[in-house]
Amino acid sequence: MSRWTPDPTFYASPREAVAAPAEKLAYVAAFDRSASRPDALAVLDTDPDSPDYGRVVGWTDLPHTGDELHHFGWNACSSALCPTAPHPHVERRYLIVPGLRSSRVHVYDTQPDPRAPKLVKVIEPEELAEKAGYSRPHTVHCGPDGIYLSALGGADGTDGPGGIAILDHTTFEVRGAWEADRGPQRLAYDFWWHYNHDVLVTSEWGTPSMVEDGIVGELLLGRKYGHAIHFWDLAKRRHVQRVDLGDAYQMTLELRPAHDPTKTYGFVGVVISVEDLSASIWLWHRDGDAWAVTKVIDIPAEPADPADLPDLLKPFGAVPPLVTDIDLSVDDKFLYVSCWGTGELLQYDVTDPFHPVRTGSVRLGGIVRRTPHPDFPDEALAGGPQMVEISRDGRRVYVSNSLYGSWDDQFYPDGVGAWLAKLDVDTEAGGLTPDPRFFPRGEEFRGLRVHQTRLQGGDASSDSYCFP
Amino acid sequence: MTTTTWVALVGLGAFHGLNPAMGWLFAVARGLQERSRRVLLAALPPIALGHLASVGVVAALVSATRSVAASTAVAVAGGVLLVGFGLWRLLSERHFRWAGMRLSAGQLAGWSFLMSSAHGAGLMLLPVLLADPAGGDGHAGHLSAAPVGALTGLAAAGVHTVAMLGVALAVALLVYEVFGVGVLRRAWFNVDRLWAGVLVAAGVLTLVAAA
Numbered sequence: 001m002s003r004w005t006p007d008p009t010f011y012a013s014p015r016e017a018v019a020a021p022a023e024k025l026a027y028v029a030a031f032d033r034s035a036s037r038p039d040a041l042a043v044l045d046t047d048p049d050s051p052d053y054g055r056v057v058g059w060t061d062l063p064h065t066g067d068e069l070h071h072f073g074w075n076a077c078s079s080a081l082c083p084t085a086p087h088p089h090v091e092r093r094y095l096i097v098p099g100l101r102s103s104r105v106h107v108y109d110t111q112p113d114p115r116a117p118k119l120v121k122v123i124e125p126e127e128l129a130e131k132a133g134y135s136r137p138h139t140v141h142c143g144p145d146g147i148y149l150s151a152l153g154g155a156d157g158t159d160g161p162g163g164i165a166i167l168d169h170t171t172f173e174v175r176g177a178w179e180a181d182r183g184p185q186r187l188a189y190d191f192w193w194h195y196n197h198d199v200l201v202t203s204e205w206g207t208p209s210m211v212e213d214g215i216v217g218e219l220l221l222g223r224k225y226g227h228a229i230h231f232w233d234l235a236k237r238r239h240v241q242r243v244d245l246g247d248a249y250q251m252t253l254e255l256r257p258a259h260d261p262t263k264t265y266g267f268v269g270v271v272i273s274v275e276d277l278s279a280s281i282w283l284w285h286r287d288g289d290a291w292a293v294t295k296v297i298d299i300p301a302e303p304a305d306p307a308d309l310p311d312l313l314k315p316f317g318a319v320p321p322l323v324t325d326i327d328l329s330v331d332d333k334f335l336y337v338s339c340w341g342t343g344e345l346l347q348y349d350v351t352d353p354f355h356p357v358r359t360g361s362v363r364l365g366g367i368v369r370r371t372p373h374p375d376f377p378d379e380a381l382a383g384g385p386q387m388v389e390i391s392r393d394g395r396r397v398y399v400s401n402s403l404y405g406s407w408d409d410q411f412y413p414d415g416v417g418a419w420l421a422k423l424d425v426d427t428e429a430g431g432l433t434p435d436p437r438f439f440p441r442g443e444e445f446r447g448l449r450v451h452q453t454r455l456q457g458g459d460a461s462s463d464s465y466c467f468p
Numbered sequence: 469m470t471t472t473t474w475v476a477l478v479g480l481g482a483f484h485g486l487n488p489a490m491g492w493l494f495a496v497a498r499g500l501q502e503r504s505r506r507v508l509l510a511a512l513p514p515i516a517l518g519h520l521a522s523v524g525v526v527a528a529l530v531s532a533t534r535s536v537a538a539s540t541a542v543a544v545a546g547g548v549l550l551v552g553f554g555l556w557r558l559l560s561e562r563h564f565r566w567a568g569m570r571l572s573a574g575q576l577a578g579w580s581f582l583m584s585s586a587h588g589a590g591l592m593l594l595p596v597l598l599a600d601p602a603g604g605d606g607h608a609g610h611l612s613a614a615p616v617g618a619l620t621g622l623a624a625a626g627v628h629t630v631a632m633l634g635v636a637l638a639v640a641l642l643v644y645e646v647f648g649v650g651v652l653r654r655a656w657f658n659v660d661r662l663w664a665g666v667l668v669a670a671g672v673l674t675l676v677a678a679a
Contacts, residue, residue, distance in 0.1 A: 002561065004658045012649035081652060083494035084579065087563035089658045145565040170561040196501050196569045235568030262501055466569070467649045468500050 006088035009457040010078045012467040014259035014330045017078065020392040022046070023455040025057075025114055027072075027095060028420060030448035033405045035066035040448060041097065041108060043115050044420070044440060046396075046455070054422070054438035056445065058115035062106065063122065067099025068405055071452045073140030074462055075107075075147060075169065082144035082195065082466035087169075092458065094120070096147060096167070098137035101212065101405075103128060103157070105137055105149070107172050114456060121172050129155035131174040132165035136208050139190050141464070146175060150191050152208055159207035162188025179232075183239030187226040190254050193234055195464055196261040200232040201284065203252045203268060214406040217312065221274055223247035229255070229268055229284065231291045241291050245282060248275045252282075256328040256335070256461070258353075262468045265353050267335055268293070269326040277301035277316060279323035281337060283353050297356050299323065302342050304368045310413050319367050322411070324403055325387050329394040330460050334359070334430065336388045340403055341411065342366050343384035345423070349430055359430025362423055365401060367411055373421060375436035383408070383416040389453040390460035397423045397432065402449035418445040420453065469600055469620070476596040477624055481631025483666070484519065484589055485639065487659045488652070489564070491515035491580050492636040496644050497569070508644055509637075514573040516633040518580025519589065524625035526590025530597050531621030535613035539598070543678035546594045547671045553588050554667030557660070587660075588667055590625070595674040597624060 011017035024047040031039040043058025062069070075094035080087050095117060097106040103125035108117035128134055134151035135158075141148045147167040154160045163185070164178035179185075187204035194201075204226020205211060210219055219225060228244045229252055245252060249270040257266030265285040272279060281297035301318040313319065322341030328334070328350070335356060337346040343366020348356035363371040365381035372379050383401030390397050400420045402408055408416040419441035423432040454462060484490050495515060499508025534542050564586050571579060584590070600620075643651060 002658060002661065004661070006653050006656050008653065010653065012652050016650050016653075082569075083488070083497045084566040084569060085564045086489050086493060087660075088652070088656060089660070090561075090563075143567070145567045169563065196497070198568055198570050235570075237567075262503075466497055468503075 002089040003091060004089070006081065007076070007090065007092050009092045010081055010088050011463070012078070012081050012465065014332070014465050017330050017392045017458070017463065017465070018394065020457065022393065022396070023391055023457055023459070025456040026398060027117070027454045027456070028400065029069035029072055029097065029451040030418075030445055031067065031069045031405065031451065032065065032448050033408070038062040038065050039067045039069045039099070040446075041069075041095070041117050042445060042450070043117070046438075048437070054440055056440055058117070059446070060108065060117045060119075063119060064102065064104065066102055067104055068101035069097060069451060070100040070404070071139050072097040072454060074142050074454070074458070075172075077142040077458055078463040078465050079142055079144045079195065085144050090169070094172075095454065096140045096149070096172070098140065098149065100136055100138060103135040103137060123167075123172065123174060127174050128165060132177045134163060134165050134177065136162070137165070141192060144195070144466070147172070148178065148191065150188055150202070152188055152205060152211070157208050159209055160188070161186040162207065164191060164202070178237055179239070180237035181239055183230075184242055185230045185239055189226065192255045192257050192266070193464065194257055194261070194264050195234070196466055197264055198233060198235045199264070200234040201255050201257065201266065202230045202232065203255050204228055205251055205253060211404070212406065214410045215312070220250055220272070223250060223274060225250040226252050228252065229293070243284065243291055243293050245270060245293055248273050249280065250274055253324065254326050256326055258332045259328070259330050259465060260332055260468055261465055263332070267326055267328060267350070267353070269323040269337065271322055271324060272320050277318055277320035279321040279339065281323065281326065281335070281356070285353075294354065296354060297337070297348065299337070299339060299346070302368070308368045310367065310411055312410050313367070327388040327390050327460055329390050330392050331394060334394065334425070336390065336397060338385045338388050338399065340384040340386045343369050343371055343381070345385035345388065345397070345399055345432065347425075347430055347432055360432040362432045362434060364399070364421055373439055374434055376439065381417065381419060382412045382414070383419070385421070387452045389455060391455060392458055392460065394427050394460070395425050397425055398453045399423070400450040400453055402451050405449070408449065416449060418442060418448060418450050420450050469624070473596055473600045473624075474627060477593065477628045478631040480592055480596065481628040482635045484628075485632040485635030487663065488656060489583060489587065489660070490519065490589070490632070490636065491583070492640040494576075494579075495636070495640045496649065499644050500649070505644065508640055511576060512633060512637055512640065514577040515580040515636070516629055518577040519584045519632055520625055520629040521577070522581045522584035523590040523593060523628055524622050527593055527597055527621035527625040528618040529621070530594060531624070532614040532618040534598065535617030540678050543598045543674050546598060547674035547678060550591050550594050550671030550674060551668055553591055554664050554671055557588065557667060558664035587663065592667055592670055593624065593628060595670045595677065597621065598674055599677060
């Protein structure tokens with residue numbers, strides 16, 4: 001049912017969203033690697049005045065097993081205020097929760113009790129395959145004209161091409177594949193847009209067979225994983241330009257365009273360079289009439305004793321940083337970079353996007369270091385900062401530690417565990433401080449691993465804005 | 469046309485102009501994007517033109533049909549159509565879909581035409597057009613009266629659109645210059661629901677008048 005006034009969590013501009021109240025709850029995708037128990041949506045209490053602060057206060061099991069929850073998103077967000085198809089009286093209410101492995105897409109209603117999301121619809125893999133020709137659904141973004149859902153695989157889990165499916169805003173039915181002309185694009189992963197410029201950007205990971213059983217060394221050294229990003233005409237749904245970073249730069253994953261709708265730049269993280277195991281962050285920007293990329297951050301590998309390394313890395317004698325997620329604050333000031341291999345979260349001031357300045361770092365976990373949380377020094381941590389989420393006001397950052405089931409097992413073969421840390425941010429000078437009161441982990445997550453976090457009311461990677 | 473008819477047309481024009489979905493919000497967005505009031509102002513005429521086309525088609529059709537067919541039949545058909553469309557707008561959760569922000573003036577007019585048509589902007593004028601004394605000069609009932617009727621309808625649409633443009637311009641400038649888009653979160657009440665209610669009311673009014 002529609003509202004009389006706009007949903008209070010919608011903001012016309014990023015400038016206003018920064019003034020949003022702090023989130024009281026966070027939703028976390030949790031999955032059972034053994035696929036013997038259902039995956040779950042865990043609900044965390046993020047209200048510092050609550051007695052349950054930092055604890056799991058809600059838990060909703062999925063109806064099946066083996067989904068492997070990963071990324072998810074809201075049915076509606078600030079883009080509902082966009083002037084071409086305004087409908088701000090809908091509610092930010094439903095979570096669209098894809099199973100990356102099962103290809104089922106779940107719709108959860110966070111009302112009436114936001115701590116107990118209720119299942120209202122399941123889109124079966126057959127519907128996604130039949131209507132859109134895709135499988136392995138990944139990123140969800142609420143667009144002004146529908147819900148956009150990227151997918152890694154072709155129908156029935158075949159090796160693609162992957163792409164984007166459109167879901168109806170209200171019925172959540174699959175309307176079809178988004179692309180009218182995909183040009184040379186085959187690999188898929190993340191996407192987002194410069195909405196006011198009619199530009200959509202997509203990135204590349206790999207097809208289902210390239211990723212589902214773990215990273216494949218021959219493919220990596222053969223430079224077969226994605227190493228390009230694609231620019232599209234968002235209105236015409238046509239491929240415009242492929243920008244290759246160079247085949248040494250394997251796995252162009254997360255895309256973080258500037259939130260300011262007048263800007264036309266953004267950041268993409270590269271997991272690994274096959275030449276020196278480094279990770280890197282690239283800036284995309286206009287160059288005359290075309291798009292171009294410029295490498296703006298290089299993060300070197302750390303030398304290590306092969307005895308401390310998993311089999312996969314022993315021949316290299318070094319730990320790759322493995323930048324698996326990045327996130328840009330709503331005011332476009334700070335970029336956060338997860339180094340899941342070395343176990344470090346980096347913070348950069350990107351006020352000048354061409355010249356990032358490193359302003360903060362927190363070490364947690366890591367393949368060799370196993371750095372404990374500073375307030376729990378006796379607990380060596382596996383995994384590292386992986387999925388990053390930033391509150392709309394930019395003051396709080398949440399990091400969870402699992403990457404992807406089969407990849408966790410390769411890089412952390414003795415178990416990745418489960419933890420989710422919260423860091424407080426100095427939004428003026430930069431800098432990160434782990435919150436001693438907020439560190440749910442281990443048994444709190446009932447043996448499941450934790451992936452993406454979504455904050456109640458929206459966060460830095462959930463909303464797009466049509467007004468500067 | 470009577471004075472009451474003109475006042476009603478202007479009033480409905482103002483109501484349409486007030487609705488953010490009818491275009492002033494798009495004009496504000498374009499102005500803010502380019503940081504230029506000129507861009508805002510330049511967006512409004514194509515938007516008004518698209519609105520005029522959408523409303524004009526309906527108004528001309530209704531007026532022309534009325535000139536040649538029995539008033540009661542047109543009124544009943546129009547009233548039923550209006551009530552039905554209004555109820556559908558009221559109960560349907562679907563919203564207008566459109567992707568594309570960078571539009572030429574022609575595309576902007578096209579967008580406005582589709583947006584106005586999808587909202588049934590022209591239909592809302594039905595009771596006003598039907599309440600006006602038919603034909604007037606004794607030609608009613610003859611096919612030759614149709615063009616004259618259509619012209620009357622176009623004139624009605626024109627007056628309506630001028631009012632719509634005036635209000636849209638005022639609101640757009642107020643939001644752009646004074647309030648800022650922050651006002652949207654607080655002040656944007658659900659015009660669509662009210663709009664649907666007005667459509668249903670207009671249909672009922674038409675039917676009652678025909679009875």
